[in-house]
Every structure is written in C-alpha cells, then in structure tokens.
Amino acid sequence: MTAGSWLYTDKVKEHFTNPRNILDDEDKYDSDGRGEVGNITCGDQMLVVIKVKDNKITDCKWKTYGCASAIASTSMMSEMVIGMGLKEAYHIKPEDIVKSLDGLPEHKIHCSVLGDRALRAAIEDYYRRNGLEDEIEVEPARVVCHCKNITDREIEDFVKNGGKTFEELQEKTEIGTVCGGCVDEVKELLHDYHHIYG
Amino acid sequence: MSEEKRIYMDYNATTPIRQEVKEALIESFDLYGNPSSLHTPGRLATEKIVEARINIAKLINAEPDEIIFTAGGSESNNTVLKYVVCSPNKGCSGGCCSKAGRDQIITTVIEHPSIISTMDFIKDQGGTPVMLGVDSKGKIDLKELEESITEKTALISVMMANNEIGTIQDIKEIARIGKKHGVLVHTDAVQAAGKIPIDVKDLGVDYLSLSGHKIYAPKGIGILYARRKAPYCPFIHGGHQEDGRRAGTLNNLGIIGFGRAAELALKEIDMEYRTMQRLRDRLKAGIVKSVPDIKINGHETDVLPNTLNVSFAGAEGESILLYLDMEGIAVSTGSACSSDSLEPSQVLLSIGLGPELAHGSIRFSLGRENTESDIDYVIEKLPPVIAKIRKMSTAYTGGKK
Numbered sequence: 001m002t003a004g005s006w007l008y009t010d011k012v013k014e015h016f017t018n019p020r021n022i023l024d025d026e027d028k029y030d031s032d033g034r035g036e037v038g039n040i041t042c043g044d045q046m047l048v049v050i051k052v053k054d055n056k057i058t059d060c061k062w063k064t065y066g067c068a069s070a071i072a073s074t075s076m077m078s079e080m081v082i083g084m085g086l087k088e089a090y091h092i093k094p095e096d097i098v099k100s101l102d103g104l105p106e107h108k109i110h111c112s113v114l115g116d117r118a119l120r121a122a123i124e125d126y127y128r129r130n131g132l133e134d135e136i137e138v139e140p141a142r143v144v145c146h147c148k149n150i151t152d153r154e155i156e157d158f159v160k161n162g163g164k165t166f167e168e169l170q171e172k173t174e175i176g177t178v179c180g181g182c183v184d185e186v187k188e189l190l191h192d193y194h195h196i197y198g
Numbered sequence: 199m200s201e202e203k204r205i206y207m208d209y210n211a212t213t214p215i216r217q218e219v220k221e222a223l224i225e226s227f228d229l230y231g232n233p234s235s236l237h238t239p240g241r242l243a244t245e246k247i248v249e250a251r252i253n254i255a256k257l258i259n260a261e262p263d264e265i266i267f268t269a270g271g272s273e274s275n276n277t278v279l280k281y282v283v284c285s286p287n288k289g290c291s292g293g294c295c296s297k298a299g300r301d302q303i304i305t306t307v308i309e310h311p312s313i314i315s316t317m318d319f320i321k322d323q324g325g326t327p328v329m330l331g332v333d334s335k336g337k338i339d340l341k342e343l344e345e346s347i348t349e350k351t352a353l354i355s356v357m358m359a360n361n362e363i364g365t366i367q368d369i370k371e372i373a374r375i376g377k378k379h380g381v382l383v384h385t386d387a388v389q390a391a392g393k394i395p396i397d398v399k400d401l402g403v404d405y406l407s408l409s410g411h412k413i414y415a416p417k418g419i420g421i422l423y424a425r426r427k428a429p430y431c432p433f434i435h436g437g438h439q440e441d442g443r444r445a446g447t448l449n450n451l452g453i454i455g456f457g458r459a460a461e462l463a464l465k466e467i468d469m470e471y472r473t474m475q476r477l478r479d480r481l482k483a484g485i486v487k488s489v490p491d492i493k494i495n496g497h498e499t500d501v502l503p504n505t506l507n508v509s510f511a512g513a514e515g516e517s518i519l520l521y522l523d524m525e526g527i528a529v530s531t532g533s534a535c536s537s538d539s540l541e542p543s544q545v546l547l548s549i550g551l552g553p554e555l556a557h558g559s560i561r562f563s564l565g566r567e568n569t570e571s572d573i574d575y576v577i578e579k580l581p582p583v584i585a586k587i588r589k590m591s592t593a594y595t596g597g598k599k
Contacts, residue, residue, distance in 0.1 A: 023590075
C-alpha cells in the first residue's frame with residue numbers, strides 16, 4: 001500500500017462501492033430462508049434472505065446497518081453462495097470471505113462474520129421450514145482456557161444470557177485464573193460475541 | 199493526486215500548516231541553537247522564542263511568563279490534572295502543592311480523552327473524580343457544578359468548546375463559582391482557540407490548555423497557561439527550562455510556528471468567526487433541505503462557528519465517511535466502527551442520542567481553506583451517499599417507524 005491509498009484492499013473498495021445483491025423490498029421477496037443477526041447498539045445489523053431449489057442456493061439478498069467491511073464482505077459472500085450447494089454454503093467460513101476480499105484490517109475481521117452468521121441463520125431457517133432440522137449442525141466447541149477446560153461455546157452462552165464483562169465471566173467460570181495465557185483471546189471472543197448478540 | 203478533488207472538513211481533528219507559518223518555519227530552519235545556551239546561536243533562538251511566547255500570550259490575553267510550552271494539549275491537560283493528586287505527604291519533592299488534602303477534581307463526561315483517561319488513572323490512584331453530565335445540547339448544569347463542590351474539591355476542569363459537537367460552556371461563570379469556593383479552575387481551550395475570542399483575565403481561570411496544530415501550526419507543540427500565583431507542579435522533571443515548570447529542550451520550530459499562527463489567529467479572529475459561521479450555516483441549511491430524517495447535534499447558539507455535527511438515521515457513520523472520502527470529502531464520525539471499541543462516541547451518547555443516531559453521526563468541521571463552492575459540492579454529493587446507504591440499511595424505515 002502506498003501512502004494515501006485506501007484503508008481497504010481494492011476488492012473491498014470495489015464491493016463497498018458497488019455492493020451486489022442488495023435486498024430492495026423485503027415484502028416483495030418470497031424467501032425460502034431468512035436470517036437476521038447483529039444489533040444496532042453495536043453499530044452492526046445484518047439480514048440475509050435466500051431462495052433454494054434442488055438443495056442449491058439460487059438467490060441470496062441482504063441488507064445491513066454496517067460499516068464498509070460488513071458491506072463488502074456480505075456483498076462478496078452473496079456472490080460466492082449463489083449457485084452453491086446448501087451444505088457447502090452452510091459451511092462457508094468468515095475466513096473464506098476475507099480471503100476472497102484479499103484481506104481486511106485486523107480490527108475489522110469481526111465485522112465480516114455478521115454476513116456469514118446471517119447466512120447460516122437463513123439456511124437453518126430454510127431447514128426448519130422444510131422439516132430438515134436434522135441438517136442443523138451444532139458447531140463443535142473449542143477449548144479456549146485449557147487450564148480450566150472452558151470452551152468458546154460457554155463464553156458465547158454467557159454473552160447470550162446477558163453476561164457483560166470479562167470480570168463477571170471470570171468470577172463465574174474461573175476462566176484464565178491459572179496461567180492467564182488465554183485472557184487476551186477470551187477478551188477478544190467476548191468482544192466478538194457482544195458484537196453479534198448485543 | 200494533485201488533480202483529485204480534495205475538500206478537507208476535519209479541522210477540529212487537525213489543521214494544515216498555513217502558508218505564513220510555513221514561511222516563518224523556513225526562515226527559522228537554521229535556528230538550531232539551544233535557547234538555554236548563553237552563546238550567540240542560543241540567543242538567536244531565544245529571541246524568536248520570546249517573540250512567539252508574547253504572541254501566544256496575546257492570543258489569550260495572558261502575560262508571557264504565564265505561558266509554559268508543552269508537547270500539546272494532552273500534555274497540558276495531564277499536567278494540571280496530575281498536579282492535583284500529587285501531594286507533599288506522598289513524597290512529592292516539588293513542595294509546590296498548596297492544596298494538600300484536597301484531591302477531588304470535578305470535570306465533565308464530554309471532555310477530551312486526555313482528561314477522561316487521566317481521570318480514570320487518578321481514580322485508580324485513589325482519587326475521587328466527579329464527572330458532570332450534560333444536557334441534550336451538551337451544556338453542563340452550573341447549579342449541579344456548584345452543588346458538587348465539597349471541602350475535598352481541588353480543581354474544576356471543563357472544556358471551553360467541545361470537539362465533536364462544538365458546544366461552548368460558560369467558563370467565566372464556572373471560574374466565578376470555583377473562586378467562590380476556593381477551587382482552582384482549568385479549561386481545555388484547544389478547540390476554542392482561533393475560533394472564538396479567549397481572554398484569561400476576563401474569564402478568571404487558573405489554567406488553560408492550547409494546542410498548536412488546531413490553529414494551523416505544526417503538531418507536537420502546545421502550551422499550558424498557568425496564572426502567576428496559581429500553584430504548579432511540573433509534569434516532566436529534568437532541566438530548568440520554562441523556569442523549572444517543564445523540562446526538555448525547547449521545540450524551537452514548533453514554538454516559532456505556534457507563535458506566528460497565534461499572531462495571525464488573533465488578528466483574524468472576527469473575520470474568521472463570521473466566515474466560518476456563514477459557511478457552516480450554508481452547509482447546515484443545505485443538508486437540512488436535501489436530506490430527510492436527520493438530527494443536528496449540539497447547541498443552536500453557544501456553538502463553535504465552524505462545527506456541524508449531524509446524525510443520519512439508518513446510515514452507519516463509517517460508511518458515510520468512506521463514501522464521502524471517495525468523493526474527495528474528508529469528515530469524521532462518532533461511529534464505533536471508526537475506532538477499535540464497539541462503543542460509539544461518548545459525547546453523543548451523553549447528550550442522549552440513541553446508539554443508532556450516535557453511530558450514524560458525521561462531524562463537519564470547517565476551516566480557512568473551505569469556500570462556498572466546497573460547501574455546495576458537499577451539499578451536492580451528500581444526499582446520494584446517504585440515500586445509497588439507507589437503501590441497503592436494515593435500520594432505515596424512511597420516516598415510517
């Protein structure tokens with residue numbers, strides 16, 4: 001990057017300038033699956049709707065109250081998943097989208113997960129509407145604090161149940177009280193989950 | 199780059215070095231002498247420093263020996279606030295803390311981070327700061343201020359004008375209240391300088407902070423005004439520069455630039471005020487007319503002439519900022535997305551804006567380079583940007599809730 005060049009990559013800039021597949025009028029869109037995540041309080045909200053035929057996503061539209069990273073990554077994602085098999089789309093990762101955008105600034109990565117989460121929610125909504133609940137996967141939990149054997153899922157649940165601060169979490173779970181090596185990561189996860197669940 | 203359109207409307211963040219200041223700097227480039235030295239090179243530098251000190255003192259109607267050069271507004275603010283918690287019985291070697299036993303500071307929730315974060319630090323050190331809230335226009339309640347004063351109160355620190363919304367506080371009255379209760383008064387006048395007249399004698403404050411780079415001087419230079427008899431304790435210890443009040447070899451070029459900028463700011467202040475106000479009002483009228491569902495933030499009359507803070511319902515601030523940047527327009531936002539935190543501007547939350555309006559805020563702060571045609575260009579480019587963002591927004595209902 002040269003001095004004065006853009007904060008984001010050319011691809012991010014291009015998708016931000018010309019976002020693809022924006023949902024125009026939801027009332028007129030007959031979706032097969034709908035997912036909404038995020039929270040205005042955190043400055044980010046994402047809606048993704050999909051149409052499905054023969055286990056393939058035939059259309060994907062979205063809307064967001066979000067920053068450039070959220071706009072660009074969701075625009076990119078919508079292009080990526082149209083024509084994609086449901087299962088493959090269900091497993092798309094934020095990293096895949098970020099990679100397609102040639103990267104995002106470190107502190108902006110969390111903005112890109114919203115599109116992915118909303119898509120996941122939309123696909124799950126499709127599964128539910130069609131009696132395919134068995135297809136819904138519970139993401140495997142990952143141990144974050146090895147000393148106390150605490151997973152990211154527990155941190156996520158803490159936030160979902162209205163938990164706020166790291167201190168609160170620590171008091172409840174003793175996370176990071178032994179070697180302390182996970183504290184930074186736990187704080188980052190808290191930050192991300194607060195972003196998603198408000 | 200040169201042929202690209204570039205309209206800078208972020209003068210509250212910083213200003214470019216103006217031509218006359220550049221010339222003063224170029225002229226002084228070889229004044230390498232240490233002003234503390236007695237030889238000719240030292241004295242040549244000293245001459246210019248003396249002149250600059252006088253010009254800066256005049257800008258705020260102070261005496262030259264009441265001006266202490268610092269590295270900027272943040273250092274000036276830190277110096278005053280930390281002096282208060284420094285007390286002889288804690289082993290301070292300065293012996294200059296006449297307010298021992300009083301360790302409480304009253305300030306406001308809309309101060310610059312160099313005040314807010316310092317207050318957090320002081321709190322961690324066992325201090326008991328009082329943070330006054332503000333009303334929906336950004337004004338503090340003077341009655342509440344007076345009622346907050348106790349026998350522990352050492353200092354009141356209130357910013358003269360807010361950087362984000364431009365609201366101007368009644369510093370003269372605040373200083374009167376402080377004096378009545380034997381409490382020292384500091385004001386952070388970094389944003390006010392060059393925009394509205396400042397007279398420390400009329401105001402009656404004990405301390406006042408200024409920064410060079412907000413008035414078209416270089417970055418890295420500021421001053422702390424300390425009234426002659428006001429107690430003082432150095433923040434940076436070392437050599438005997440500034441009569442022992444601030445150690446460190448003087449920043450010759452920074453000071454000379456600041457001095458020239460202050461001289462010009464004082465000379466032009468009336469004209470500048472009128473020009474800024476006219477341009478700002480034109481921008482405000484243009485936005486009000488061409489963009490629906492907006493909220494103008496701040497005070498209608500007690501406001502800096504160059505500052506306009508607007509919230510656009512349903513449109514996120516970083517997106518607005520970046521789309522405007524693509525049109526060559528530089529502004530700032532209170533959105534969390536422009537920072538590392540998830541919290542939008544505390545100032546905007548403090549005046550009662552909901553998170554959505556705080557995230558969707560844009561600050562236009564005008565300055566010397568702006569013209570009427572710049573304003574008209576912004577008024578032309580802004581509405582389609584807002585419309586584009588709102589079209590893809592989950593949070594915009596188009597006025598129908």
